[in-house]
Structure formats: C-alpha cells, structure tokens
Amino acid sequence: MRWVALFGGLFLLPDVLAVKSQDFKTCSQSGFCRRGRALSTRAKEASSSWKSPYSVDPSLVTVSPKEAIAKAAVKSSLYPDIKFSLEVRVHDDGVVRVRMDEVDGLKKRYDEAASWALVDEPTISNTVSWTAGKKDLRAVYGVKKEVELIVQYEPLKVSLLRNGKEQVVLNGQGLLHMEHFRNKEPPKEEKKEEETKPEGEVAPDAGAEQVVMQVEPEAKVENPRAWFEGDSEDAYWEESFSSWTDSKPKGPESLSIDITFPNHATVYGIPQHATNLALPTTTGDSPTFSDPYRLYNADVFEYLASSPMSLYGSIPVLHAHSADSTVGIFHAVGSETWIDIGHSSEKSTETHWISESGIMDIFLMPGPTPEAIFAQWARLVGPTPLPAQWSLGYHQCRWNYVSSDDIRTVQKRFDEDDMPVDVLWLDIEYAEEHKYFMWDKKNFPDPVKMTNDVAAVGRKMVVIIDPHLKRTSNYPAYQEATERKLLVKTKSEDEYEGWCWSGSSAWLDMFNPATWQWYIDLYKTDKRDTWSWTESTTDIHIWNDMNEPSVFNGPEITMPKDNIHHGGWEHRDIHNINGMLFSNLTSQAVMSRTDPPQRPFVLTRSFYAGSHRFGAMWTGDNLGTWEHMAVGIKMVLANGVGGFAFAGSDVGGFFGNPEPEMLVRWYQVGVFSPFFRAHAHIDTKRREPFLLDEPHKSIVRDLLRLRYSMLPIWYTAFRETSVTGLPVVRPHYVVFPKDKAGFELDDQFWLGSSGLLVKPVTEKGATEASVYIPEDQVYYDYFSNHAYRGSSKGKNVTVPAALHQLPLLLRGGSILATRERPRRSAPLMKFDPFTLRVALSKTGSARGELYLDDGVSYSYRDGNFIWREFVAEQPQKRTLRISNKDLGKAQPEKAVDSAALTKFDPTNAFAKTVKDVRVEKVVVVGLSGKPSSVKVEGSGKQLAWEYTLGVAAGEKKEGTASVLTIKDPKVLVTEDWALSIQL
Ligand SMILES: *[C@@H]1O[C@H](CO)[C@@H](O)[C@H](O)[C@H]1NC(C)=O
Numbered sequence: 009m010r011w012v013a014l015f016g017g018l019f020l021l022p023d024v025l026a027v028k029s030q031d032f033k034t035c036s037q038s039g040f041c042r043r044g045r046a047l048s049t050r051a052k053e054a055s056s057s058w059k060s061p062y063s064v065d066p067s068l069v070t071v072s073p074k075e076a077i078a079k080a081a082v083k084s085s086l087y088p089d090i091k092f093s094l095e096v097r098v099h100d101d102g103v104v105r106v107r108m109d110e111v112d113g114l115k116k117r118y119d120e121a122a123s124w125a126l127v128d129e130p131t132i133s134n135t136v137s138w139t140a141g142k143k144d145l146r147a148v149y150g151v152k153k154e155v156e157l158i159v160q161y162e163p164l165k166v167s168l169l170r171n172g173k174e175q176v177v178l179n180g181q182g183l184l185h186m187e188h189f190r191n192k193e194p195p196k197e198e199k200k201e202e203e204t205k206p207e208g209e210v211a212p213d214a215g216a217e218q219v220v221m222q223v224e225p226e227a228k229v230e231n232p233r234a235w236f237e238g239d240s241e242d243a244y245w246e247e248s249f250s251s252w253t254d255s256k257p258k259g260p261e262s263l264s265i266d267i268t269f270p271n272h273a274t275v276y277g278i279p280q281h282a283t284n285l286a287l288p289t290t291t292g293d294s295p296t297f298s299d300p301y302r303l304y305n306a307d308v309f310e311y312l313a314s315s316p317m318s319l320y321g322s323i324p325v326l327h328a329h330s331a332d333s334t335v336g337i338f339h340a341v342g343s344e345t346w347i348d349i350g351h352s353s354e355k356s357t358e359t360h361w362i363s364e365s366g367i368m369d370i371f372l373m374p375g376p377t378p379e380a381i382f383a384q385w386a387r388l389v390g391p392t393p394l395p396a397q398w399s400l401g402y403h404q405c406r407w408n409y410v411s412s413d414d415i416r417t418v419q420k421r422f423d424e425d426d427m428p429v430d431v432l433w434l435d436i437e438y439a440e441e442h443k444y445f446m447w448d449k450k451n452f453p454d455p456v457k458m459t460n461d462v463a464a465v466g467r468k469m470v471v472i473i474d475p476h477l478k479r480t481s482n483y484p485a486y487q488e489a490t491e492r493k494l495l496v497k498t499k500s501e502d503e504y505e506g507w508c509w510s511g512s513s514a515w516l517d518m519f520n521p522a523t524w525q526w527y528i529d530l531y532k533t534d535k536r537d538t539w540s541w542t543e544s545t546t547d548i549h550i551w552n553d554m555n556e557p558s559v560f561n562g563p564e565i566t567m568p569k570d571n572i573h574h575g576g577w578e579h580r581d582i583h584n585i586n587g588m589l590f591s592n593l594t595s596q597a598v599m600s601r602t603d604p605p606q607r608p609f610v611l612t613r614s615f616y617a618g619s620h621r622f623g624a625m626w627t628g629d630n631l632g633t634w635e636h637m638a639v640g641i642k643m644v645l646a647n648g649v650g651g652f653a654f655a656g657s658d659v660g661g662f663f664g665n666p667e668p669e670m671l672v673r674w675y676q677v678g679v680f681s682p683f684f685r686a687h688a689h690i691d692t693k694r695r696e697p698f699l700l701d702e703p704h705k706s707i708v709r710d711l712l713r714l715r716y717s718m719l720p721i722w723y724t725a726f727r728e729t730s731v732t733g734l735p736v737v738r739p740h741y742v743v744f745p746k747d748k749a750g751f752e753l754d755d756q757f758w759l760g761s762s763g764l765l766v767k768p769v770t771e772k773g774a775t776e777a778s779v780y781i782p783e784d785q786v787y788y789d790y791f792s793n794h795a796y797r798g799s800s801k802g803k804n805v806t807v808p809a810a811l812h813q814l815p816l817l818l819r820g821g822s823i824l825a826t827r828e829r830p831r832r833s834a835p836l837m838k839f840d841p842f843t844l845r846v847a848l849s850k851t852g853s854a855r856g857e858l859y860l861d862d863g864v865s866y867s868y869r870d871g872n873f874i875w876r877e878f879v880a881e882q883p884q885k886r887t888l889r890i891s892n893k894d895l896g897k898a899q900p901e902k903a904v905d906s907a908a909l910t911k912f913d914p915t916n917a918f919a920k921t922v923k924d925v926r927v928e929k930v931v932v933v934g935l936s937g938k939p940s941s942v943k944v945e946g947s948g949k950q951l952a953w954e955y956t957l958g959v960a961a962g963e964k965k966e967g968t969a970s971v972l973t974i975k976d977p978k979v980l981v982t983e984d985w986a987l988s989i990q991l
C-alpha cells in the first residue's frame with residue numbers, strides 16, 4: 009500500500025496512474041547488471057572464439073566414496089592466484105546442487121540464502137557414484153540410468169542429460185563470472201597511465217594472454233582482461249542513483265551465470281512479474297522487453313500491467329518446458345538479480361542470471377514432468393501447508409474500516425444482505441500513530457469486544473503489522489527493540505532511521521536470532537516481562553505489509569544496500585529474503601498464541617522461495633483496470649510455479665473506482681483465486697458488495713455463495729497441494745504437458761484435480777468467451793449442464809459469458825462434493841450435508857475426492873481427518889454404480905509429505921464428529937437414458953429421483969446434457985456405500 013493519493017475518476021486512470029519508473033533502476037542504471045549484460049554482448053560479438061576462462065583443475069577433484077558429492081578446485085585463467093571451489097551433489101531424488109564460492113578471498117560471500125529457503129538439509133544419494141575422467145566428471149543415475157550429469161573441466165561446464173539429450177547446461181555460453189574480492193587501488197595521478205596498466209593485483213599468466221590473443225589482440229596492450237571484464241572498473245567501488253549513493257565497501261562481487269535449456273522452448277516462473285505465464289523474451293532480435301526480468305523486492309505502486317520490472321517478491325525458480333520433458337532450476341541467491349531470456353533457436357531457451365552478491369548455489373530439478381518438478385521443489389522447500397479452512401472464505405478489506413462501529417456495521421450489512429464473509433480486515437489506521445499493536449482508542453475503544461462480536465458467528469479479524477517501528481519513547485515495542493539492539497544498522501553501525509507510515513522509523517532485524525523470541529512474545533495475549541499485545545484475541549490473525557522493506561525516503565523506496573544486518577551482512581546480500589523472515593516469525597507468533605497451536609493466517613506482500621510455508625500472498629497494489637484484472641490471473645499462476653499456491657490479487661483493484669461491471673467480473677476472478685480478498689485504497693469510494701445496485705448485487709451474492717458451496721473442493725485441492733506440491737490453481741501446461749497448443753495458455757486454468765476449468769472474463773462488454781478444450785472429452789457447463797465435446801486435436805468452444813455468467817466447465821469424468829446451503833461464514837458449514845455432482849466421461853465413468861478435517865488445528869497430522877473417494881463406473885451394461893470409499897489409508901504415489909497419512913484410522917476423533925453428515929443430493933450429468941431403478945446397494949428401497957432428458961456423455965453431439973437428480977439417498981459421507989442405477 010502506498011500513500012500517493014488518487015486524482016480524478018475512472019476515465020482518467022490510464023493517464024493519471026502510472027508507475028514512477030524513475031524511482032526504480034533499469035539494468036543500465038545498475039552497475040553490476042550493466043557489467044553482466046556487457047559481458048554477454050562481448051561474448052556474442054566474439055561468437056565462436058569466446059571461451060570461458062573458468063576451468064576445473066583435474067588434479068584437485070575429489071569424490072566422496074559413499075555419497076554423491078564431488079568437490080573440485082576451479083580457477084580463472086584471468087586471475088590464476090584467485091581460488092574458487094566447486095561442489096556438485098546429487099540428492100537422493102535426483103536433484104543436483106551446484107555450488108561455487110571464492111576460497112580464501114579478501115572477504116566472504118553470502119552463502120546462507122538456501123538455508124532460509126530449504127526446509128532441511130537434503131539427503132545426498134548413496135547410490136549414485138562419480139567417474140572421474142581426464143576431461144570430465146560423470147554421474148549416471150535414474151531408474152533406467154537415463155540421467156547423466158557431466159562436469160566438464162575446461163572450460164567449466166555442467167550439463168544434465170536425460171536419455172542422452174541435454175536438459176540444462178550451466179556455463180555453456182561462457183558467461184560464468186564470479187567477480188573476486190579485490191583491494192581498491194589508490195587513485196592514480198595520471199589517467200593515461202592507469203588505462204595502460206592491467207587492473208587488479210595480479211599479473212595475467214600466459215594462459216590468459218593466449219586467450220586474449222585469440223579474441224582481440226589489441227586489448228592486450230591496454231588491459232589483458234578487457235575482452236572478458238571490459239576495460240573500465242564500471243561502478244566497482246561506489247554507485248549513485250538519483251540522490252542516493254551506495255558506498256559498496258566490499259567492492260565488486262557480482263555473479264553472472266548462463267543457464268541454457270537446449271531442448272526446451274518455453275519457460276515459466278521467476279515470480280513476481282506482471283506479464284504472461286510463458287515468459288516473453290528480453291534478448292534476441294525483437295525482444296518483448298528491453299530490460300531483463302528483475303528480482304529485487306520493491307514497493308512498486310501503480311505498477312505496469314506488462315513489464316519485467318521487479319515487484320514485491322522474488323522466487324528464483326524457473327521451469328523449462330517442452331512436449332518431451334520439463335526441467336526446473338532454483339538459484340538460491342538473496343541479492344538483487346536480473347535475468348535475461350532469449351531463444352537462439354526455435355527449440356531452445358538461453359537464460360542469463362546476473363546477481364549482485366552471494367555464492368553460486370543452483371539446484372537442477374530434473375523433472376521429467378511438471379508434476380515431478382513440483383514434487384522435487386516441495387521436497388526442497390516444503391509444500392504449501394494446509395491453511396485454516398476459514399481462510400479460504402471471503403475476506404473483506406479496505407484502507408480503512410475506521411472504527412469498531414464501522415466494523416460492526418460492515419458485518420451487519422453482510423448479514424442483512426445474506427452475503428457470506430469470513431474475515432474482516434483492519435489496515436494501518438487502527439494503530440495509534442501507526443504504532444502497530446497499539447489501538448487508536450478514540451476510534452477503537454473496545455478492540456477485544458469488537459473482535460468477539462465478529463467471532464460470534466465464526467468469523468475472524470486480520471490486523472496489519474508492518475516491520476517498521478515508530479521511533480518514539482511512548483512505544484514499548486520500539487523501546488525494547490532499540491534497547492536490545494534488534495534493529496537494522498547503518499553502514500556506520502548506528503540504528504538505521506528511515507521514513508514510513510509512522511514517520512521516523514526503525515526496522516526490526518529478523519536475521520538476528522535475538523529478535524525471534526522477543527517478537528513472538530509481542531503477540532502473547534497474557535501479561536509478560538516484556539511488553540505484549542494483551543488487547544488482542546486469538547481470533548486476530550495478521551497481515552504483514554511493507555516488508556520488502558518499503559522505506560519512503562530510501563533508494564528505490566527501500567533500504568540502502570550498505571545497511572548492516574546481524575552477522576555483519578549487508579542489506580544487499582539478503583534483501584530478497586528479508587520479507588520472508590518477517591512473515592515466518594509472524595506465523596510462528598500467531599501459532600504460539602494458543603496451546604495446542606492453531607493454524608495461523610498471515611498474509612505477506614514480500615516473499616522469497618519458501619515463503620509459502622508461512623501463509624498467503626497477494627499481488628500488491630494493483631490498479632482497478634481490466635489489464636490489471638487479467639494480469640493478476642497470470643501472476644497467481646506464476647506464483648504457483650514458484651510453489652506459492654495460496655495467492656490472489658485485490659478484487660476490484662487497489663487504486664481507482666471500478667464500475668459495477670468491472671467489479672462483478674473481478675469477483676468472478678476472486679471466486680477462483682486461492683486467496684479471495686477485496687481491498688481498496690483510502691481515496692476510493694466504498695465498494696463493499698452490499699453497496700451494489702441490482703442486478704450487480706445479486707450476481708455478486710451468487711458468486712460469494714458459489715465460492716462457499718465449493719469450499720470443500722478448495723480445501724481438498726489444498727490438501728492435495730500439501731502432500732504433492734502441485735499448485736492449487738493449475739495452468740494448462742501442468743495438466744496437459746504434451747499439448748503444444750496450450751503452452752502459452754494463461755487465461756484459463758484448473759482448480760486442483762477437481763476437473764473444474766475456469767476462464768474468467770476480463771474484458772468489458774463480453775457476452776461470450778472461447779474456452780480451449782485439449783482433448784476428445786465431454787465438458788459440461790457448470791451452471792447449465794450444456795455438454796461441449798472437445799477434440800483430440802484441441803478445440804475452442806464458445807460459451808455464454810454475459811455478466812451473470814462465469815465461464816466454468818466441468819470435465820467429464822469428475823465428481824464434485826459441494827455444500828449448497830448458504831451460511832454466513834465457513835465454520836458454520838461444518839456439519840452441512842453434501843451434494844455430489846457426477847459428471848460422466850464419454851465412457852460413462854467418473855471419480856472425485858473429498859478431504860475434511862477440523863479446519864483449524866494440527867490434529868490432522870495425527871490422522872484426524874477423512875479422505876473419501878467417489879467413483880462412478882459401469883460394472884455391467886445399463887448399470888451405473890456410484891460408490892463412496894475410504895482413501896485415508898491410501899498413500900498417494902506422489903506424496904511428498906506422507907507422514908500425516910500413515911497415522912490414519914477411519915474411526916479417528918474427527919471422523920466421529922462428522923459421522924452424521926449426509927449426502928443430501930446426487931446429481932448425475934450425461935446419463936444415457938432414463939433409469940428404471942435407483943437404489944442404495946443392499947437395500948430394496950427405491951430412492952426418489954427426477955430425470956430430464958438430454959445429451960448423453962457418450963454422444964458426440966453438443967447440447968444440454970441429461971440430468972438425473974437423486975434426492976436424499978440417506979447415505980453418510982464417512983461411510984462406505986454404493987448407489988446402483990439401472991437403465
Ligand atoms: C522459519 O521457518 C522454519 C520452518 O519452516 C523454521 O525451521 C525456521 O527456524 C524459521 N525461522 C527463521 C528465522 O527463518
């Protein structure tokens with residue numbers, strides 16, 4: 009959220025609202041990015057004569073006898089006295105980790121990025137063994153020995169192959185450059201002389217000269233390393249941007265590395281950017297973007313709807329995809345990073361990663377499918393944990409609900425209009441002078457009572473806590489933090505002071521272990537030795553905003569890079585990780601308010617690889633425009649690629665006053681976002697859904713109810729994510745990885761494994777939409793049961809999409825479990841009966857799953873849950889059998905986290921609490937004729953049912969499908985049973 013006020017109305021939006029680009033660097037304004045790109049330009053110009061100066065010393069290669077770890081000494085022919093180490097490990101699941109660092113350097117490179125991202129130290133394979141040859145080091149592994157890893161010595165190159173085909177290659181283009189630490193040379197008297205002397209402290213050896221000779225003989229005279237490093241010390245020791253100067257006390261230490269995918273033409277990931285899911289190019293003949301993608305967490309308000317600029321979070325994970333295979337990479341670096349993407353041929357992708365500081369620490373995830381990569385990624389960083397079930401409901405936010413009574417009124421209006429909502433939010437104005445944890449008592453005289461009033465119908469509150477603390481004597485949180493020295497320091501080791509919401513502020517240093525427990529204790533609702541938030545309740549959950557961190561008067565609206573964190577690390581080294589530590593500790597704090605702990609809800613704006621373990625994210629301060637609505641969908645999908653499944657964007661757009669049509673469409677987007685929150689800027693008009701006029705109000709009410717009826721589907725999808733790592737909302741390439749026609753598709757997506765295919769409308773005035781069906785299968789319109797038939801060649805179908813119509817198809821072969829009784833909040837639905845919707849496939853079968861637990865505690869980890877499987881099949885001609893059976897004991901093959909599943913016992917305590925929950929209705933879509941009998945197996949009694957004639961699933965024609973509605977079959981959701989339908 010930013011402070012800039014809005015002028016004018018909606019029509020002025022595109023003109024008035026635009027990112028202040030001059031606040032943020034382009035690559036050419038960033039010294040190390042400039043150097044990295046210049047290196048790649050020189051390489052391209054030299055073309056075939058270009059050769060990486062880095063090589064492995066074969067005499068210094070060691071392999072561990074029992075484990076798949078290889079270590080080698082690396083040197084650069086440009087600086088023979090500088091030593092580098094290379095370590096390559098193969099994990100037991102085939103993931104490869106490649107680390108390189110400078111050895112005995114003048115200073116130390118930051119090497120802890122991975123330790124914050126990873127859940128555990130990965131286990132090294134003890135079955136893979138290395139073969140060290142004269143020219144390279146090789147390891148072969150995989151079930152069929154299909155994977156080969158080759159570390160070539162000279163020049164250094166690391167390649168991963170599958171079935172002899174190159175999947176990913178490091179330094180194949182020779183752009184690896186780890187700038188070693190050096191001493192700043194005293195300024196020379198005479199400029200001329202400086203230019204003729206070689207740079208650095210060591211003389212080039214003969215080898216380097218040779219290379220120089222090949223490439224550019226003239227360069228030798230002036231600077232023998234110029235062919236590689238350029239001929240000036242460009243921004244080595246100091247750098248200015250706008251009115252700020254970065255002092256760079258450690259000098260140059262940037263890292264450049266090319267990562268090539270010779271057989272993969274499409275790449276996805278590296279969130280967060282506002283662009284297509286299939287990442288457009290930044291290099292080559294006519295690149296889409298002229299700048300590389302930037303990862304440098306920043307408060308980029310009013311951001312562009314199509315840009316490679318940095319946004320609030322960074323996950324340096326990339327998937328490279330082709331119809332044959334998918335591979336993934338993760339570059340564990342916490343400093344500012346720029347990534348160029350280009351294609352030198354139709355089938356390959358070249359990427360170039362330029363980071364400001366830190367070691368090289370790259371993970372190669374071999375795939376070979378998107379599904380396999382999600383599992384490999386989830387084993388490294390942990391899957392998205394199961395969120396509190398209520399947090400999948402609707403969240404109502406605004407900057408600001410201005411008083412306790414305002415909150416009560418908003419809640420009342422939702423109830424009066426029969427609109428469900430689970431969470432009411434408070435933005436910064438609840439806090440006296442923006443001192444978080446301290447209520448503004450004038451407007452919020454009774455915070456505990458207010459929260460209890462909200463909680464009375466099962467609802468929660470979310471309150472904002474930002475990482476900046478007002479520097480004032482009447483703020484205990486600040487006083488204690490400064491006394492205990494828990495705050496970020498300047499380069500001269502003073503407390504860093506910057507400007508944020510609270511005026512003059514200081515920032516908690518979450519890299520300091522001493523901050524952790526103290527911060528967790530702040531949230532305790534009982535009185536303690538240290539100050540704590542006693543005026544709070546366990547129904548209050550937390551929103552962490554501004555944690556990039558946002559500093560209004562700092563360079564690029566963040567902290568100076570030469571600020572100092574715990575351990576003496578510069579802010580530059582950890583910038584992109586900073587926001588993650590804050591939400592990590594907040595989630596621990598919220599969790600530890602109750603004993604036993606309850607699942608915390610924490611929303612974070614800033615994030616890094618691994619942040620998904622601590623809560624949800626949203627896409628920040630978007631604009632109320634159609635473009636932003638559309639790109640928000642793509643951004644949520646891209647975050648899923650990075651493992652951050654619990655994601656959404658502000659419904660309605662943060663800035664601007666969306667017209668009713670736009671707002672309705674945005675609710676349709678929100679209903680199908682994992683995280684569903686409406687939010688608005690302080691200068692916008694109120695736009696809670698109950699304020700809409702008809703017909704918009706009723707349309708939105710129906711949409712909110714649709715979300716709530718589908719909460720069991722969302723929760724089951726999250727459960728699957730929490731054991732497999734697969735995203736909750738899935739792009740086409742994840743579900744149909746071999747369908748080339750769908751590689752670029754990012755405006756329609758799948759909800760978990762439910763079979764629901766959504767294509768939200770993001771255009772004004774639309775009355776129909778085109779949905780791509782990739783297969784020869786029947787798909788049903790969720791609302792009208794109109795049957796569409798796809799084709800094995802792929803087919804676009806036109807579906808009705810007037811304002812009240814959301815393009816939502818259900819794939820034939822799916823069974824959905826929904827709860828159709830409107831309630832005020834999700835927890836009130838706990839014992840509601842289920843409706844099963846059986847959408848028959850073209851061959852007359854279907855299946856689906858339902859996962860349930862108490863929704864708030866961790867008792868599911870002790871086996872307290874139910875996991876049911878519904879199957880429709882035709883044991884004989886003219887018989888359809890629909891059964892409900894237990895899946896709790898089954899170990900999904902794909903499970904990354906199966907610990908919780910092994911303890912399952914069908915008679916567990918949770919299952920007992922829902923033992924009376926019924927299935928109240930079964931709807932079968934696409935049956936081939938009118939039944940002659942519908943019974944529960946083992947009972948002679950006919951059930952009540954209705955049948956409407958229509959298209960059968962097996963027919964090729966389109967039209968409204970037949971629908972059989974079985975009323976109250978009197979079967980229970982926790983019990984095994986089967987319905988038998990005779991035609
Ligand atoms: C962050 O979270 C993990 C659990 O995922 C925990 O092990 C770690 O200690 C936490 N703390 C910090 C400071 O990152």
Ligand SMILES: *[C@@H]1O[C@H](CO)[C@@H](O)[C@H](O)[C@H]1NC(C)=O
Binds near residue numbers: 778780
């Ligand atoms: C479906 O529509 C898209 C977008 O108009 C088009 O690019 C694609 O070729 C179409 N696919 C088929 C199979 O007609």
